[in-house]
Amino acid sequence: xxxxxxxxxxxxxxxxxxxxxxxxxxxxxxxxxxxxxxxxxxxxxxxxxxxxxxxxxxxxxxxxxxxxxxxxxxxxxxxxxxxxxxxxxxxxxxxxxxxxxxxxxxxxxxxxxxxxxxxxxxxxxxxxxxxxxxxxxxxxxxxxxxxxxxxxxxxxxxxxxxxxxxxxxxxxxxxxxxxxxxxxxxxxxxxxxxxxxxxxxxxxxxxxxxxxxxxxxxxxxxxxxxxxxxxxxxxxxxxxxxxxxxxxxxxxxxxxxxxxxxxxxxxxxxxxxxxxxxxxxxxxxxxxxxxxxxxxxxxxxxxxxxxxxxxxxxxxxxxxxxxxxxxxxxxxxxxxxxxxxxxxxxxxxxxxxxxxxxxxxxxxxxxxxxxxxxxxxxxxxx
Amino acid sequence: xxxxxxxxxxxxxxxxxxxxxxxxxxxxxxxxxxxxxxxxxxxxxxxxxxxxxxxxxxxxxxxxxxxxxxxxxxxxxxxxxxxxxxxxxxxxxxxxxxxxxxxxxxxxxxxxxxxxxxxxxxxxxxxxxxxxxxxxxxxxxxxxxxxxxxxxxxxxxxxxxxxxxxxxxxxxxxxxxxxxxxxxxxxxxxxxxxxxxxxxxxxxxxxxxxxxxxxxxxxxxxxxxxxxxxxxxxxxxxxxxxxxxxxxxxxxxxxxxxxxxxxxxxxxxxxxxxxxxxxxxxxxxxxxxxxxxxxxxxxxxxxxxxxxxxxxxxxxxxxxxxxxxxxxxxxxxxxxxxxxxxxxxxxxxxxxxxxxxxxxxxxxxxxxxxxxxxxxxxxxxxx
Numbered sequence: 001x002x003x004x005x006x007x008x009x010x011x012x013x014x015x016x017x018x019x020x021x022x023x024x025x026x027x028x029x030x031x032x033x034x035x036x037x038x039x040x041x042x043x044x045x046x047x048x049x050x051x052x053x054x055x056x057x058x059x060x061x062x063x064x065x066x067x068x069x070x071x072x073x074x075x076x077x078x079x080x081x082x083x084x085x086x087x088x089x090x091x092x093x094x095x096x097x098x099x100x101x102x103x104x105x106x107x108x109x110x111x112x113x114x115x116x117x118x119x120x121x122x123x124x125x126x127x128x129x130x131x132x133x134x135x136x137x138x139x140x141x142x143x144x145x146x147x148x149x150x151x152x153x154x155x156x157x158x159x160x161x162x163x164x165x166x167x168x169x170x171x172x173x174x175x176x177x178x179x180x181x182x183x184x185x186x187x188x189x190x191x192x193x194x195x196x197x198x199x200x201x202x203x204x205x206x207x208x209x210x211x212x213x214x215x216x217x218x219x220x221x222x223x224x225x226x227x228x229x230x231x232x233x234x235x236x237x238x239x240x241x242x243x244x245x246x247x248x249x250x251x252x253x254x255x256x257x258x259x260x261x262x263x264x265x266x267x268x269x270x271x272x273x274x275x276x277x278x279x280x281x282x283x284x285x286x287x288x289x290x291x292x293x294x295x296x297x298x299x300x301x302x303x304x305x306x307x308x309x310x311x312x313x314x315x316x317x318x319x320x321x322x323x324x325x326x327x328x329x330x331x332x333x334x335x336x337x338x339x340x341x342x343x344x345x346x347x348x349x350x351x352x353x354x355x356x357x358x359x360x361x362x363x364x365x366x367x368x369x370x371x372x373x374x375x376x377x378x379x380x381x382x
Numbered sequence: 383x384x385x386x387x388x389x390x391x392x393x394x395x396x397x398x399x400x401x402x403x404x405x406x407x408x409x410x411x412x413x414x415x416x417x418x419x420x421x422x423x424x425x426x427x428x429x430x431x432x433x434x435x436x437x438x439x440x441x442x443x444x445x446x447x448x449x450x451x452x453x454x455x456x457x458x459x460x461x462x463x464x465x466x467x468x469x470x471x472x473x474x475x476x477x478x479x480x481x482x483x484x485x486x487x488x489x490x491x492x493x494x495x496x497x498x499x500x501x502x503x504x505x506x507x508x509x510x511x512x513x514x515x516x517x518x519x520x521x522x523x524x525x526x527x528x529x530x531x532x533x534x535x536x537x538x539x540x541x542x543x544x545x546x547x548x549x550x551x552x553x554x555x556x557x558x559x560x561x562x563x564x565x566x567x568x569x570x571x572x573x574x575x576x577x578x579x580x581x582x583x584x585x586x587x588x589x590x591x592x593x594x595x596x597x598x599x600x601x602x603x604x605x606x607x608x609x610x611x612x613x614x615x616x617x618x619x620x621x622x623x624x625x626x627x628x629x630x631x632x633x634x635x636x637x638x639x640x641x642x643x644x645x646x647x648x649x650x651x652x653x654x655x656x657x658x659x660x661x662x663x664x665x666x667x668x669x670x671x672x673x674x675x676x677x678x679x680x681x682x683x684x685x686x687x688x689x690x691x692x693x694x695x696x697x698x699x700x701x702x703x704x705x706x707x708x709x710x711x712x713x714x715x716x717x718x719x720x721x722x723x724x725x726x727x728x729x730x731x732x733x734x735x736x737x738x739x740x741x742x743x744x745x746x747x748x749x750x751x752x753x754x755x756x757x758x759x760x761x762x763x764x765x
Binding site: 048050063067074092119120121123234236241256257264 | 440441448455456459461462468479481508509510617618619621633634637638641645752
């Protein structure tokens, strides 16, 4: 990876989806010192078309993404897209078919009136689930409650994740919800949405776009590109549609994706060999759930690590140094900016105020999607 | 490293499939493909790809509803929001990285479930510049057909010849939904819909599913398969904006073909390729695509189809399957169906439609209204 860029994340941006893609693409190309002419292929990652309100959204966005008269691919794996599109970009290069691939992720959730949550009404099985009128807060509350019940996790320890990430986000120029002063009490006193989920446990809907540039070893060598980080492992996995038949306490599909990525990256002891992590944190308990899925904490141990400060930016295993979705915002696929972009910026020493104070060589990023069903994992090395 | 097709499974294409939901449709095609490839998806497959668009499926996140009926639960799976040939291209790339040995590509249409199909297609128009004009989305096809006919001096008779050829070819394809003994006169007298396009120029929606199993040459050998090789593949997008794209020449198909031919080392497509399956969801598209693929000189495809060159017994058979006019419009499964047909021909498994002595074929797709996106695959018989 030789470049990255992301727009501001806000509840509502004036720019169209095409314009947001253009902004992010331009920033990424500029950061790598390249132009559109250097790009062989484009990969677009973007989640439900219903947010933007355009069918076949990938077609609509492709000119803003520099795809005019080039081979373009759109991939879409729900919330997993934030990391998965980089995996797709990786195979475009690693297949030998392309030297330079641009990966552009975009989401415009604000178009959806009255609230983007209404789009999520259509992600349920029409016969088995929809008549119950479920929503995301509701089912994630079930998963959160299962996790808390099995391991005896207290809300205070989960709230620490929201506090850590919203404070970490203060160093992020694009952040929608950075808060240097937020406390655990603020989270615990916030409005109950669906027990045990409270308002400050959740990341917001957002508009935003992000882009990264992937290049082959040959290209990097020939152009003598110094600021680069290597994709050393990828993995992706989907679980059964029937979420009601699964024990939600552990994300098995994340673990399988992680195992593939670690095996490819020749990592057999992730807790020792991974220096920092960007797991998907749309809700605070998810960071804990995913740390365990990523095999970076034993089952039930992630809250303890958090309480002990291990996952702070200056801790032994910094987690979500970007500020995550909780702090920066959640424009679904565009979260690539924090999940993948952050790995690139940290590994190339370009993370500014967010730079982890000790040396890091290997990072892992993970995204999560669908009906508590999808895991995508990327390992990067400096 | 080469990539080949080792398994083909298709359901029949039908105007509606009331006895199946989409999962059952996929399960049938997948079961057939796995039987054909003699594999167990739970053990032998490294990656699953579905080619789907949420709005055609009626779900907010379609890939949620894919794994179980493909055997993909707790397996690497993804959605390529594209046509089946774009899915095929991504499966090829996955295999060429060395990370994946066997990949499954699936695409289907359950158009009969879609209550407001025209509205879904219209919803892909640019929301600021085009949709507010309130025109039926097929007006785009009418306008392009008109531009193509003028630029290439192709006559309406040529369109009628495509209609007659493909709908009749459908009669010899047991999977086809709309095979019919239509002649050019009937085509020219059918009701004008989006001038110059008439009712019979437009393929009718159908339900159906196609599943292909791909393997690296190493994996194919281990499985004792006799693959049809994907010798080259390409894909491209012209401007998505109606106002700034090429209206006459299907540039997306030309760019995609250039890439596929380069990889397949095809220097003279008109002689190196024996037959083609191209997108004909509007009759003029068959001719426009043949010219873009270098299989006919610009302006010549119309003359040649009238002459009979593209018939099943002609010099260069095109859409012997019946194309979409004969088989039905199966939306994102269209390109995958074309690839399956080319593969069946190259295997010698095309039944009464079998072409003699074919060694190399082209499958081409377009992502339908209002896109200017398409893909091309060059397939070759082994070894």
